Amino acid sequence: MRFLYLEEIDSTNKFAKEGINNIPDKTVVYTYKQTAGRGRLQRKWSYAGEDNIYASIVLKPSNQMKEVYSNLTQLLCVVLAEVFEEYGIVPKIKWPNDIRVNGKKISGILAEGVNEGAFLKGIVLGFGVNLNVPQEILDNIDQPATSLNIETGKFIDKDIFLKKVTDKFCLYYNKFIEEGFGLIREDYKKRAEFLNKYVSVKVFDKTYEGKAVDVTENGALKLVDKENKEHILLIGDIL
Numbered sequence: 209m210r211f212l213y214l215e216e217i218d219s220t221n222k223f224a225k226e227g228i229n230n231i232p233d234k235t236v237v238y239t240y241k242q243t244a245g246r247g248r249l250q251r252k253w254s255y256a257g258e259d260n261i262y263a264s265i266v267l268k269p270s271n272q273m274k275e276v277y278s279n280l281t282q283l284l285c286v287v288l289a290e291v292f293e294e295y296g297i298v299p300k301i302k303w304p305n306d307i308r309v310n311g312k313k314i315s316g317i318l319a320e321g322v323n324e325g326a327f328l329k330g331i332v333l334g335f336g337v338n339l340n341v342p343q344e345i346l347d348n349i350d351q352p353a354t355s356l357n358i359e360t361g362k363f364i365d366k367d368i369f370l371k372k373v374t375d376k377f378c379l380y381y382n383k384f385i386e387e388g389f390g391l392i393r394e395d396y397k398k399r400a401e402f403l404n405k406y407v408s409v410k411v412f413d414k415t416y417e418g419k420a421v422d423v424t425e426n427g428a429l430k431l432v433d434k435e436n437k438e439h440i441l442l443i444g445d446i447l
């Protein structure tokens with residue numbers, strides 16, 4: 209992996225997308241100060257101080273979109289979970305790719321593809337990790353949130369954390385592109401907090417309700433509703 213450090217930027221994802229032609233494959237764009245971070249579903253990702261991670265991995269696996277690329281967020285999610293565990297905490301995955309600790313969000317992922325017609329220029333895998341967020345900032349986030357320093361009681365070195373994540377991601381990446389989500393399916397499922405629970409999942413303007421029974425070979429969420437009908441959801445947000 210190469211690293212591209214920006215002292216201050218509105219959004220590492222936006223920067224990576226705009227500069228995709230000039231940023232090589234497997235480059236990590238990161239900053240200590242992100243002023244207009246973006247989240248999934250038009251949400252924002254607030255700046256919570258320089259001792260946290262605001263990064264985007266630029267990937268150029270091929271010139272055409274393949275189904276497995278949409279699962280890269282889930283690979284990064286498992287990688288992040290494994291790194292959190294090295295710090296002695298118990299992270300849980302909220303489908304598709306949030307990480308929570310005791311029901312509070314600690315990291316989020318935003319993947320964006322850059323295309324020109326059918327030509328895939330690259331994939332930008334952005335992630336934000338709360339490593340050292342003061343409690344008063346956490347209290348003002350619009351959803352329950354936590355930070356690794358609070359969970360461990362220790363200051364966390366962001367450069368060490370980032371290196372652990374990118375090293376581990378590289379370790380799995382090639383095999384994952386070849387084999388697909390199946391490679392990590394069990395690692396993902398064993399940390400899934402939603403399985404065997406009744407959930408509401410919003411997919412665009414439709415909401416599905418039912419029991420989350422499985423995560424399929426393709427990383428989709430399998431839901432069984434009260435009429436016993438199965439729904440396979442590829443995207444969405446558990447409410």
Ligand code: BTN
Binds near residue numbers: 220244261316335336
């Ligand atoms: C989410 O949970 O909704 C996803 C949050 C993703 C935030 C990261 S921070 C680095 C990168 N740049 C952005 O603008 N967003 C992602």
